[in-house]
Structure formats: C-alpha cells, structure tokens
Amino acid sequence: MSKQEKLNRLRAALEHREGDRIPVSDFFWTGFVKKARALWGEDVDLYRKFDLDYVVVDPNMDPVIRDFEILEDDGENIRVRTGFGAVIRRSKDFPMPHFDSFSVREPEEMADFVIESGLDPRRLYRSGDDQINGVGDALRRNTPSWNERVDAYCRDFPVFGSICEGYEYLWHCIGTENALYWMLLEPELFGAMVERIGTFLLELLEQQIQESRGRLSGFYIWGDVAYVNGMLFSPAVWRKYFKPIVKKAIERCHQEGLLVIYHGCGNATAIYEDLIEMGLDGYNPVEAKAGLDVAALKEPYGNRLAFAGNMDVRVLESGDRRAIKRMLLRKLEAARGGGWICQSDHSVSSGVNPEDYAYMVELARDYGRYPLDWERIRRELEELQ
Numbered sequence: 001m002s003k004q005e006k007l008n009r010l011r012a013a014l015e016h017r018e019g020d021r022i023p024v025s026d027f028f029w030t031g032f033v034k035k036a037r038a039l040w041g042e043d044v045d046l047y048r049k050f051d052l053d054y055v056v057v058d059p060n061m062d063p064v065i066r067d068f069e070i071l072e073d074d075g076e077n078i079r080v081r082t083g084f085g086a087v088i089r090r091s092k093d094f095p096m097p098h099f100d101s102f103s104v105r106e107p108e109e110m111a112d113f114v115i116e117s118g119l120d121p122r123r124l125y126r127s128g129d130d131q132i133n134g135v136g137d138a139l140r141r142n143t144p145s146w147n148e149r150v151d152a153y154c155r156d157f158p159v160f161g162s163i164c165e166g167y168e169y170l171w172h173c174i175g176t177e178n179a180l181y182w183m184l185l186e187p188e189l190f191g192a193m194v195e196r197i198g199t200f201l202l203e204l205l206e207q208q209i210q211e212s213r214g215r216l217s218g219f220y221i222w223g224d225v226a227y228v229n230g231m232l233f234s235p236a237v238w239r240k241y242f243k244p245i246v247k248k249a250i251e252r253c254h255q256e257g258l259l260v261i262y263h264g265c266g267n268a269t270a271i272y273e274d275l276i277e278m279g280l281d282g283y284n285p286v287e288a289k290a291g292l293d294v295a296a297l298k299e300p301y302g303n304r305l306a307f308a309g310n311m312d313v314r315v316l317e318s319g320d321r322r323a324i325k326r327m328l329l330r331k332l333e334a335a336r337g338g339g340w341i342c343q344s345d346h347s348v349s350s351g352v353n354p355e356d357y358a359y360m361v362e363l364a365r366d367y368g369r370y371p372l373d374w375e376r377i378r379r380e381l382e383e384l385q
Helices: 003-014 030-040 107-112 148-153 164-176 177-184 187-212 235-241 243-255 269-277 296-303 313-318 320-333 354-367 375-385
Strands: 070-072 077-082 087-091 098-101 157-162 218-222 259-263 283-285 306-308
Touching: 003 259, 030 354, 077 235, 107 187, 148 157, 148 187, 157 164, 164 177, 164 187, 164 235, 164 259, 177 187, 187 235, 187 243, 218 243, 235 243, 235 269, 235 313, 243 259, 243 269, 296 320, 313 354, 320 354, 320 375
Parallel strands: 157 218, 218 259, 259 283, 283 306
Antiparallel strands: 070 077, 077 087, 087 098
C-alpha cells in the first residue's frame, strides 16, 4: 500500500468515516522483535513486514543532551545515569527498568533543574543515547537521529513525531512519589516547574514541525496520568497544571493539518471529555487490563473520540487463535462508521508469538474491510462462543 492510501485510511478512522478498511499499527517490545528476527531474518522490519499504517518517531527529550553514564555493568545488571539525571537499573530477568534515584530530592531543587532548549537542533539531528528511546524492556545505545528515522519511513508510511505530556515528563525528572506529593504540598514550586516543562515541550513540538519539512502526518502525546482504577491524581489537578500544555499542543498541530493521538495507560476516562473538548483525534492504548473495551466506549463517545488499541495482549500471548479471532470480531463494533485503529492495548509483548500477531493482522484486514459484513461477523462470532 502507498503512503497516501495509508494516510487516507488513517484520517478516515480518526475523523469517524469509513475508509477502505480499518487501519492497523503497533509498538513492539524488544523480546518480540528478537523472536520475529529469529523467525523471519535479522533484517526484518516489522512495520514493513506487516505493512502497518503508521510509525511514531521520538526525538531526544532528555533535559540535558548527553550519552548514558555507565555506573555498573556486571553482565546481568546495568545501571546508567541519563540526561534526565535519573539512575536507572536494567536487570536481565526483569521486563522493565527500575528507577533507583532522581537528581531532584527536595522541592526547592526543582528551580535549579536544568532543561536545555527544546529548539536545540541536536534533539533531531544527533545520534546517540537518550532515555525515552533507549531505556525500556532493553537498554538501547546509539539511537539513530530523529531525522534519520523519519527519513527511513516517511516515503512509505505516515510518520508521527512526539512529545511527552506535562506529567509524563515531570515524573521522569523528579520521580512519581515526589510529583504526587509536591503537587499538593508545594503548589508554587511545582507550578513553576510545570510551566518550564510546558515551554520546553511546546518548543520541541515546534522544532519537529519546522524541521520535518512536511514529512510528518501527525503527533503522539505520551501522557500516563492514570492506572487501572482511575486517575493518579484528581482531574481538577490535571486540568490546572497539565491540560493547558496538551491544549496548546493539539491546537498547534491542527494549525498544520497534523493528526494527534494521546497515549495514556490505565483508565483515564475521567478526562476523556476534556480531550474531546480540545479536539483530540484519537486515544491510545485503551488498556483492556484497565477494564476498558472499545466496543462499549463506542456508545458514550460515538463520533467524538476515536480509539487506537484495546487488543488485549494477554489474549495474544495465549496463542489461542479462536480467542484471538473472537476478540477481533467483537472489537469491530468500535469501527462502525470509523473511529477505531486496530492495535494492542499497550505494545506487543515478548510473550506474543509473531505468527499469532500476524494472524491478528490478517484477520483485521479480512474482516475489517468496509463496508463491514455484519452478517458474516455475527455468524462467525456465534460459532466461536
């Protein structure tokens, strides 16, 4: 499929229209990528292998641009200090990193926390280490520059740039516990820190828009402000400190005709109406693990907010193809009239068999062609009960 066909399909879904079929895309854990390479060859590119419909490319968002400082490496554990000033431990047997410490320990220290300009060209043109791209379920060094990665995909795929949401960026700087305490106990110092972060993030957004020279089709805003049972803090706090940053980012993107998808883990339904009010195009990942179901969300949010995600990774990990098919067919209700991108409910984990993921993609393309064949979908759902 051509880039234009994919972009048309993507726009249709996010604008609550029926395109040629539902779009499909995803994010992949390193363990899944390794399995795929063992199966299909070391040079396999999963976005091209599955012919997915968009790619997200993250710039260097570290407050201070520098390579990782290796503090410990015994072959099993590695500890690094990043440009966020955080000391992070990666252990071989654990899927995600552990944040050992942060450079800010007292609320007064927030004022002295260094955040280099979001307009620094190194954020887009320098290859090397950075925390957002390099620390996850594996430690990745020497990440190619944002510009190189955009160039690698922009001719064949709609490419999204990205920034963090205010809280997502803040906790990377000072830690979750401090952030949650200080927003209540030190509102003036906290507010000043958030204001500086907002300036940085909007600068970084602007730099990507300008330097993309038309290569971007949209933006992701990374913003984990919830957990499985609801918001990490009150919606009122989010509206006071963080909503203004998101609002300005969405408005700026829309001025350029760019699509915007907000990524927020957990159950953040308490702020969905705020996101709709700001004109957000789509919400990801709609975690099934947080009790969310895109088919059920279709009724209250209808044609006001599109969703990207909600394919339960636990079902994909099971390898039960009847269950995978049943899940896919149920989720198609969210695609009625547009409004859904088929995607995992976070990212494709190391426990998923690549052939089972390929099966899900095949199903999405078969049953997700518009107009949806509801007679066939309902009949086969009944057979799978």
